[in-house]
Amino acid sequence: MKNTIVLYKSKYGTAEQYARWIAEELGCEVRSIDDMKARMLEPYENIIFGGGVHAGGIEGIDTFIKWVKPILKDAYYHSFDEKVNFRQDFYKPSKKIACFAVGINVQNFDARAELRKVNFDKKWLRPVTCYYLDGKFEPERVQGADKMVLKFTTKLLRDKGLNMNADERRLLERIENGCDLVDRSQIMPIVNEFKDVE
């Protein structure tokens, strides 16, 4: 697929792995966002962006959104009917765009809602689809400021003691012992959305 590209921003390699699998399925190009510039996206009709989730933020999403802002904002404001209701069927951005977020807590409903709120915080980002893919966490690889973030999260969870719910208990267990939830089959909804668009 010449008109499609998968972009990623990945600190520990998981989002990159998913991006490469998606590109392999679609037979399209795959690039780190760090090797790209906004103008390099011009030839592509379909753009998929994915990043690892760190402390509630999707890595690289700010840069990606900055690049595609004119397309998404324009399409959003052209999607209102005469009664000023947003009409999904009027929403036709000049490029097809979707995102994916990779994390170890992305199947939790509240965490997902928060991710959506924090990372897609503008009205014109509301129609953008974000897929959630299970990640991987290896405590022994964590370095620098990430150590502090995890120490803080662990303390927050531990302080809940008996008030910790099942999801929080599972998250604490994943942070303390590490986990590998990566599953290639999770890319299929993304692949299916993009495979017939050209």
Ligand SMILES: Cc1cc2nc3c(=O)[nH]c(=O)nc-3n(C[C@H](O)[C@H](O)[C@H](O)COP(=O)(O)O)c2cc1C
């Ligand atoms: C400092 C740190 C913070 C993290 N915060 C979150 C988080 O808020 N939500 C989540 O679901 N996963 C979180 N994770 C887990 C990562 O999202 C997971 O390891 C993912 O696979 C990383 O993607 P990457 O390998 O592409 O960097 C965190 C990991 C680290 C090291």
